[in-house]
Amino acid sequence: MQDFRSIIYLDKEFISEQYAYSKDVFPQTKITKSESINTGIKALFVSAGTSSIESKTFEHTTTQMLHELSNELADYDAFNSKLHQVGSSSKYAWVDGGMFPSVVTVTRKKSTILGKAPALNSEDQEKLIAEEPYFSIHDQNSNKFALITSSDYFSSGIEPLLTLRESVVGEVELKVRALLRVLPAKSSFNEWLAIPLVVLEQSD
Secondary structure, eight states: OOOGGGEEEEOHHHHHHHHHHHHTOOOEEEEEEEESSSTTOOOTTOOTTEEEEEEEEOSSOHHHHHHHTHHHHHTSOBOOGGGOOTTSOOEEEEEEEEEEEEEEEEEEEEEEOOTTOHHHHOEEEEEEEEEEEEEEEEETTSOEEEEOOOGGGBOTTTTHHHHTBTTTBOOOOEEEEEEEEEEEEEOTTSOEEEEEEEEEEOOO
């Protein structure tokens, strides 16, 4: 059975849908409709504030599903950058490499002109506009992936590494094997944008 201690990130929606599809198991489904405003008013033109939530109940935990889906998940190929490009369809693929906490910083340059010779006496100052932390994976083939994650799917204690970066936490690299949905898009730093589905820490 897959050791639960190796799980860094697990997309529960993906695993449960893959399990239902592969094992032909249909969960109990419940749809709850809620109305936050205009409660009790039933008119065709009133729709704001209404939402539906679908909940599914399985007899297995997602960790058990992950174990039972070992063969099906192994059928996904390793990522091949030669077969993927911006504008193509998303690729579901495995990657092996290092996972790092990263950050992108957006700054704006502000110039102060002194005297009559701005080209020589200008003082440039950079103003911080935004700072966005994220996890990235660098694989063994020099491909880089910027991960689009959901807080609910991290194992306990992993996500705080982002906010503790360069304060409490110094250098971090997790050796991982990850199943990603690689989008047909790249970041400003030439990283593939990817949604992690399964991220497992690898032993030495």
